[in-house]
Amino acid sequence: MNITELQQIDAAHHLHPFTNQADINRKGTRVISHAEGAYIFEANGHKLLDGMSGLWCCNLGYTQPRINQAIAAQLEELPYYNTFFQCTHPRAAELAKAISDRAPEHLNRVFFTNSGSEANDSVIRLIHRYWDGKGHPQRKAIIARQNAYHGSTIGGASLGGMGFMHEQFETLGNIHHIAQPYWYGANTELSPEEFGLYTARELEKKIQELGEDKVAAFIAEPIQGAGGVIIPPDSYWPEIQRICDRYGILLVVDEVIFGFGRTGHWFASQFYNISPDFIIFAKGVTNGFQPLGGVMVSDRVSDVLLSHSNDLAHGFTYSGHPVACAAALTTLEILSEGYIDKVRTELTQAMEDYWLALADHPLVGEARCKGLVGALELVKDKSSRERFAGNGRAGTVCRDSSLQSGLVMRATGDTMIIAPPFILDRSHVKDLTERAWQALDLAQAQLR
Numbered sequence: 001m002n003i004t005e006l007q008q009i010d011a012a013h014h015l016h017p018f019t020n021q022a023d024i025n026r027k028g029t030r031v032i033s034h035a036e037g038a039y040i041f042e043a044n045g046h047k048l049l050d051g052m053s054g055l056w057c058c059n060l061g062y063t064q065p066r067i068n069q070a071i072a073a074q075l076e077e078l079p080y081y082n083t084f085f086q087c088t089h090p091r092a093a094e095l096a097k098a099i100s101d102r103a104p105e106h107l108n109r110v111f112f113t114n115s116g117s118e119a120n121d122s123v124i125r126l127i128h129r130y131w132d133g134k135g136h137p138q139r140k141a142i143i144a145r146q147n148a149y150h151g152s153t154i155g156g157a158s159l160g161g162m163g164f165m166h167e168q169f170e171t172l173g174n175i176h177h178i179a180q181p182y183w184y185g186a187n188t189e190l191s192p193e194e195f196g197l198y199t200a201r202e203l204e205k206k207i208q209e210l211g212e213d214k215v216a217a218f219i220a221e222p223i224q225g226a227g228g229v230i231i232p233p234d235s236y237w238p239e240i241q242r243i244c245d246r247y248g249i250l251l252v253v254d255e256v257i258f259g260f261g262r263t264g265h266w267f268a269s270q271f272y273n274i275s276p277d278f279i280i281f282a283k284g285v286t287n288g289f290q291p292l293g294g295v296m297v298s299d300r301v302s303d304v305l306l307s308h309s310n311d312l313a314h315g316f317t318y319s320g321h322p323v324a325c326a327a328a329l330t331t332l333e334i335l336s337e338g339y340i341d342k343v344r345t346e347l348t349q350a351m352e353d354y355w356l357a358l359a360d361h362p363l364v365g366e367a368r369c370k371g372l373v374g375a376l377e378l379v380k381d382k383s384s385r386e387r388f389a390g391n392g393r394a395g396t397v398c399r400d401s402s403l404q405s406g407l408v409m410r411a412t413g414d415t416m417i418i419a420p421p422f423i424l425d426r427s428h429v430k431d432l433t434e435r436a437w438q439a440l441d442l443a444q445a446q447l448r
């Protein structure tokens, strides 16, 4: 089938996620036909450096024959069995241990799902189950943040704080959103550290407003990903931890993007020295080669969950799917061979040396990075932080010019974001940054 035929059947039969379908049907989708290392190829032959690791998941790039072999071998040995009704199988048990071994010390139990969204739905169930077990069933309120992304199921999207998503469905009740620690976007008089404390204390205010005996949990991404790589000021997380401890509410850290190495630590909770009750993971756990997610549960929460005398009435047919678990075990094994250290040292340094220098471009109001994620704020005026007209148009223009420059960057409004794979080396980060600069030049020519 040629590209046009493919686009035609796609337009006729495929309903795309996060896409304006009518618009894309007119233009024709971009067909990605194959991939190699850190590069993806369009069916027309155009080669792109994938600055987004797929959707933040192919952290080891696209060429990992050992993961492929593990998948193939598992299909021969045990292609499927479930983990319901008193059964387990070797890969699910081994993976639960392998993840526990790498997580903060006090998290030692894993509930498996097929995605990050399902993991966030599951954590709502586990939070309720915990407070029921503690004899406080009235603790049901969950506090989350504006502009958070926690997935796209009803539960995940309700926890998330994206207005454009909430407009399209009826959200779950008793989920409350507080301000995000987005210092650049707030354009505030406060210093970043003051602003970090100020936004963290929004949690305390909300707990007092709802009544502390009504609040079950707080959920947040360590660094907001889809919201625009929003890196909280250093003062933020210690204050959040203090408040959760003080009021005895559960802390859920959604590490779907940051888990498994993106900060140069296995988990961002270790990087920020946070002590979560639950860690949500997905994406990078299988290098994106199989769908898998899950909820890590702390010992103190596990103790309560295990104290119930009846069954946990929750689970998925594919919870702990053996093929996905096999892919994950090999992914963790490969990551253990020096990649986490490489992100923490060589790649973090390369980002600071090259990516931050993009702040010199006339279109860039702020360049920021942490570990192996980066963002650029596109502005019309650097000193006032005034944005371009068109509500996200500058981002769209820059995303398209980036593709022209051979680089996949994503736009969130007028914020450009990247999360490149760990297989890059310093010279690749330099190359990526040069392509980004070129993309900015092209975008500037269009925007001014």
Ligand SMILES: *Cc1c(COP(=O)(O)O)cnc(C)c1O
Residues within 6 Å of the ligand: 114, 115, 116, 117, 118, 120, 149, 150, 151, 152, 221, 225, 226, 254, 255, 256, 257, 282, 283, 293
């Ligand atoms: C992608 C993402 C999710 C949702 O994961 P899916 O596998 O797409 O369901 C949840 N939380 C965060 C932080 C994410 O980035």
